[in-house]
Amino acid sequence: MSSFSRSQIVTKPALASSGGIVAAQHRRAAEIGAEVLEAGGDAVDAATAVSFAIGVLEPWMSGPAGGGAMMVWRADEGRATSVSYGMRSPAGLRIEDYPLSGEGRANDLFPWKAVVEDRNVEGAKAVAVPGTTDGIGLAHQRWGRMPWRDLLAPAVQLAKEGLEVDWYAALMIASATRSLARDPDAAALFLEDGQWPTIAGWTALSDKRIAMPTLADTLDALARNGPRELYDGDVGAALAGDVAAKGGSLSRSDLKAYRAEVQEPLVADAFGGRLHLSPTLTAGPTLAAVMARLAAASPHESRALAVADALKASYEERLATMGDNEHPAAPASTTHFSIVDRHGNMVAMTQTLLSAFGSRVVSPSTGLLLNNGIMWFDPEPGHPNSLAPGKRCLMNVCPAVGETASGARFAIGASGGRKIMPAVAQLSAFLMADAMSLDEAFHAPRIDLSGGDTVVADETLPRAEIAALKTRHQVKPAKRTVFPYAFACPAGVMRKGDVNYGASEIMSPWGDAVAEDGHTGRDGEGE
Template identity: 65%
Template sequence: MSGSFSRSQSVRKPGVTATSGGVVAAQHALAAEAGAQVLAAGGDAVDAAVAVSFAIGVLEPWMSGPMGGGAMMLWREDEGRAYAVNYGMCASEALDPAHYPLAGTGKATGDLFPWEAVVEDRNVIGGSSVAVPGTVAGAAEVHGRFGRMPWADLLAPAISFAKQGMLVDWYAALIIASSAQALSRDPDAAALFLDQGTWPKIFGWTAQSELRLDQSAMAATLTRLAEAGPRDFYEGDIAQALVADVTAKGGFLTAGDLASYRADWQAPLHIPFRDGGLWAVPSFSAGPTLADAVARWQQDYAAAEAASPQAHVARATALRAAYEARLAGMGDHEAAKAPGCTTHFSIVDRQGNMVAMTQTLLSIFGSRTLSPQTGLMLNNGIMWFDPEPGKPNSLAPGKRCLMNVCPVIGEAPGRRFALGASGGRKIMPAVGQIAGHLIEQGMTLQDAIEAPRLDVSGGDVVIADERLAGAVTGALAARFPTATAQRLPFPYAFACPAGVMRTGDVNSGTTETFSPWGDGVAEPLS
């Protein structure tokens, strides 16, 4: 035997097309279905986004949730304009940087960032890693401005899912097992996700033996949030419970932090791109880095050459340069050492309104810590900051977190799209390349998301989809250290995108091919 292995399988995800109704593309099909039902009930893209945001926080409790943060882009068809909303996390005003002394080992933390390790991993795990959350404020802000349906109705699907409890299938069991050791450090997280505080809960092998998580505490919190309104999360009973629980676990979150938090409307960053363009979130996101990379691409190769090996080299070169500029000026030194805890969904309604929304707890399972009174997983947003003082992104009280989220609204001749992804620093290269496939090469959304791509975000090595092996990888290897990787359900070597597109009056949507739960779902029409 030669020892080599050649795969002959081809995997595709069909996506969905709706000739007159809206489409929701999300990393969990049940959340997408909840959003599609909201569209069918008369809601617009913003209403559907609120429903999906809360539903997916129940269905993927390790990826996002009310205690997270993120950003979104909106397109309002009647106005012909884009809006940007940043609802990222920030450090508590009461935070004491002295609480995070460097361990002095010379080693980096073992999570997403190559910061020097902090004593007891206080910036990574536990209550002291929790930042002020923004997801609820972001959802409430866009709902108050553009929503049509009552707030309580939009939380109903999430409440129903939480009362039922998340089904632990093979994929959920795999995710839980990957973090079981860290989850075992918090008794409340261990009680929810582990057996006997140590072993991951394993899915049942038959329909009669199915296993579901007990999310009753989360259901009660969401019910309160539906009835009392979103400000209860920041100023009411929910806020009081969150502050008490985070404080008990050694965190700095205060009632004042929550009461003063507001989502931030921002003027979108417009990025000219060949015969089209992109709108992105302008600050505390990957939007400026995307603009840098796209500008370099257009200088370095012609649109007609976009599929050539030379264009792949030009894209890799531009991404490296754009990240070097980001690291020097913005202070984001994420190195993608572990899977990011992020989810993205994109929505288009029958009128052509769009939402591209990304939300995250930062690490997988966030701080690996649960708020027992609310049933919510807590973020570890403090890890976004460099624990060494005097750096562009050094830890400080009240400081906003610099995120790698990159939701965009895009235009190509005759069509518009909403796009984003999960995957930490892998997000921006994926969004840029998929947008390029749509704008430069005129691909369908399905083909653009399934097309092989590069990741140039984790250091000196360029990672190429193994389907690019040959002329492309040869040209890359002549310039850079180059490796190939498979597209797999776990772990992700590349980002996990979700997008929707509108061509004329026809909407379509799809997600990453290898996302086990992700799918595009069309609005059911009567």
């Protein structure tokens, strides 16, 4: 029986503003983005600042050494553009370094056959070529207005101040303590005497911080020398040297060869509107399939059942043809933020280290927490997504820009591994098919079906909807909580006419939407 209170009700009203809005998983990062907008910056300028700031504020989720994808809507161009900056396996990777143990399955996100010493999950051999820094650098070069150095300055200052360890940060560090303890540099950064950091007593407050001077120096170098410093400069050389010293295959030539890509988006028409999605190696194509199935479903059928059927069929197709096979219950390390500026330009940006704390390895020369992108590949040969050198990773990120039949536009995405796409699909359907406000959509109960046999259903769904689900699926009711997340953690913005709106996951303790000016309202004002 659940031990959670059944009488407690949590709400987080959407924000409305005549100015730009940033919705992110950390309020301070959202504030930094809003300050950029208020200074006259573009949505992409704000995204640049938020990307680096949030990598300091919640380093276990993302950072300069991760990867991901973004969707950009240009009101001045009247079109959407996709920017892909997914990770790659190093060119010098040796498949023989990842022998199957012959015993069971991996113990993290993906139920691959287990590899000896979990080398594809933890440690330097799990590190892939990062893309986030080059991706946001490419977007800034194309659309940014403010100087790159100025946009990274807040992140540099945050690193100098150190990571504040409140109850949630302590909880996240405690959840990975055993793994972090295996890397001396990760242990030195995050742990105290091999254990999670102490915070406060039952009624006491604390200003505990984790010092990050090396990361501050790295961010300062990126600010002064540009995004390619991580790939072509001294920072890249130091990073590659650290990974090699720890036994990984990431090399300086891998970093120098990496390039993010600008792509034409995949367009999915549904419910009189359309979605603009990342076209390849993300969950974008799977989301398009879900929306097509939802649009074709009978209007007299249970909405929850139609969603479950669409998710199940689309994920079966994905698993059979794209090779992604992630374990739906495991925690992923991802963050998402969405931005709209006063002119209607939008960014939906997702960046990740993959697992929580990535490879659980810290580069001592750069202070960067490193990704474990190698785990995205199936270590067993002969499959669509089998491990190989110089290969692009298949991701579950799903940033989207949508247009409703009424002319409203939204940018949305989420963190949460394979839970991401089901959340984005349902939120898009709420906005497009049901004409919900952003506030209503983010508070509406959702389900999750991420490739397994069981539908996880928000316990606040109407009884009739849960009964309908049970006619064709196994159903497990769940409560929306802070930890762990039974569903994904989304963030989104919307524009109706000249008014902007922003919302973040109601259960996210740090997430919030922040506007650039004082002309704001809560409770969905104006919706």
